[in-house]
Amino acid sequence: MATRDRLLAVLVAVLWGLNFTAIHLSLQQFPPFFLVALRFAILAVPTLLLVPRPSAPWRWILLYGVGFGVLQFVFLYLAMANGMPTGLASLVLQSSAPFTVVLAATFLRERLTARQGLGILVAVAGLGGIAAHRAGLAGGATLVPVLLTLAAGLGWAIGNLGSRKAMQASPHEPIRLLLWMSVVPPLPMLALSLAVEGPAQISDAFTGLTSTRGLLALVGLVYTVIVATLGGGVLWTGLMGRHPSSTVAPFSMLVPVVGIGASFLLLGERTSVTELAWGALVLGGVLLGSTQARRRRSVATGTGTDPDAGTDADADADADQSAATTSAVAIAATPCPRPVSPSPSVVVADTLTGAPAAADSAASASARR
Numbered sequence: 001m002a003t004r005d006r007l008l009a010v011l012v013a014v015l016w017g018l019n020f021t022a023i024h025l026s027l028q029q030f031p032p033f034f035l036v037a038l039r040f041a042i043l044a045v046p047t048l049l050l051v052p053r054p055s056a057p058w059r060w061i062l063l064y065g066v067g068f069g070v071l072q073f074v075f076l077y078l079a080m081a082n083g084m085p086t087g088l089a090s091l092v093l094q095s096s097a098p099f100t101v102v103l104a105a106t107f108l109r110e111r112l113t114a115r116q117g118l119g120i121l122v123a124v125a126g127l128g129g130i131a132a133h134r135a136g137l138a139g140g141a142t143l144v145p146v147l148l149t150l151a152a153g154l155g156w157a158i159g160n161l162g163s164r165k166a167m168q169a170s171p172h173e174p175i176r177l178l179l180w181m182s183v184v185p186p187l188p189m190l191a192l193s194l195a196v197e198g199p200a201q202i203s204d205a206f207t208g209l210t211s212t213r214g215l216l217a218l219v220g221l222v223y224t225v226i227v228a229t230l231g232g233g234v235l236w237t238g239l240m241g242r243h244p245s246s247t248v249a250p251f252s253m254l255v256p257v258v259g260i261g262a263s264f265l266l267l268g269e270r271t272s273v274t275e276l277a278w279g280a281l282v283l284g285g286v287l288l289g290s291t292q293a294r295r296r297r298s299v300a301t302g303t304g305t306d307p308d309a310g311t312d313a314d315a316d317a318d319a320d321q322s323a324a325t326t327s328a329v330a331i332a333a334t335p336c337p338r339p340v341s342p343s344p345s346v347v348v349a350d351t352l353t354g355a356p357a358a359a360d361s362a363a364s365a366s367a368r369r
Contacts, residue, residue, distance in 0.1 A: 005239055012232045013254035018259075020086045022224050023076075023086075024263075028213050029213055032074075034189075034205065036185060039224055040182045040185040051176055051180070054166070057169060061177070061180055063166075064181045069182065069184050072159060075155060076093065082145050083142065083145050087269055088146075093152060093156070095154070096154075097123065098124060098285070104164075107161065115288065118289070122282075123285030125285070127150065129277075129281065130282075
C-alpha cells in the first residue's frame with residue numbers, strides 16, 4: 001500500500017472515531033430514538049425521490065435496515081444517552097465482529113476456523129472484563145449502558161447478515177443498497193419515539209437550536225451524515241477497491257483509539273487503565289479473527305522461500321479477504337469491481353468501526369457512531 005493510501009486509511013479511522021463525539025453532541029439536544037429517525041430520514045427522503053430501488057429482494061433490505069439501522073442505533077444511542085462513555089462505546093461496539101461470525105456460522109452454515117474461534121474467545125474475554133469492571137462501579141448502575149452497547153453490536157451483526165444476502169443478490173449496487181437501507185428506520189423509529197419519548201419531548205428538541213448546545217447538536221448531526229457516512233465511505237470504498245481487505249481492514253482498529261482519545265480531549269472523559277487493558281484484549285481478538293496467517297512454499301528449484309510465491313490457498317484467501325462485509329460508518333462511493341461471496345473469515349473483519357470490503361462493506365456502511 002502506498003504512503004498516500006495509508007494516510008487516507010488513517011484519515012478514515014479518524015473521521016469515524018470522531019463520529020462518536022458528534023453523536024454525543026447531538027444527543028445533548030435530541031432524544032435518542034428521535035435522533036435515529038432524523039439521521040436516517042435525511043438520507044431516506046432524497047433516496048425515495050431520486051434513487052432507483054436495488055434489485056435485491058425486499059426481505060434482505062428489510063433485514064439489513066432493521067438490524068443495522070434500527071436495532072444497532074436504538075441500543076447505541078440509548079446507551080450513550082444513559083451514561084455510556086463516548087470512547088468506551090466506540091470500543092465495546094467492536095462486539096459486532098464476534099457476533100457476526102457466530103450468527104453466520106449458525107444461520108448461514110459458514111465454517112468457523114480455529115483462528116476465528118480463538119479470536120472470538122479473546123474478544124469475549126475482553127468484553128467480559130469490561131462488563132465486570134463496570135458492574136463494580138456505582139453499585140452496578142454503569143453496567144446497563146455496557147449491556148445496551150453489546151445489544152447494539154448484536155443488532156449490527158444481524159444487519160451484516162442481511163447486507164451480505166442483499167449484496168449476493170445485487171453485487172453491483174452497493175450505493176443503492178445502502179441508501180435504500182436508510183429508508184427502513186425512519187418510520188418505525190419515529191413511531192417508537194412518539195410512544196416512548198412523546199410529542200412534547202420531540203417538540204422541545206427544536207427549541208433553542210440557535211443556542212450553543214443546539215448549534216453543536218446540528219453540527220454533530222451534519223458530521224454524522226455527511227462527513228462520517230458519505231465522506232468516510234467514499235474514501236474507504238476507494239481503498240477497498242485498490243487493495244485487499246486484509247491490508248485495509250486492520251486500519252479500522254484505530255477507530256476506538258481515536259474515539260477514546262477524542263472523548264478525552266474534546267469532552268474530558270477519562271477511560272480507566274483497567275478498561276483500556278481489557279479493550280486492548282478486545283481489539284487483539286478482533287484483529288486475530290479478522291486476519292489470516294500467510295503461508296509460503298519453497299521454490300521447487302531453490303532451497304529458500306520465495307517471498308512472492310504464495311500457494312493457491314493464499315490466492316483464494318486473498319480473494320475471500322477482498323470480499324469483506326460491512327462498516328458501521330461507511331457508504332460506498334464506487335461499485336464493487338466484481339461480484340463477491342464473502343467467506344466466514346471475512347465477516348469478522350467487520351468491526352465497530354467496521355472494516356468493510358469492496359462490495360459488502362459498501363453496502364453495510366452507514367454512520368457510526
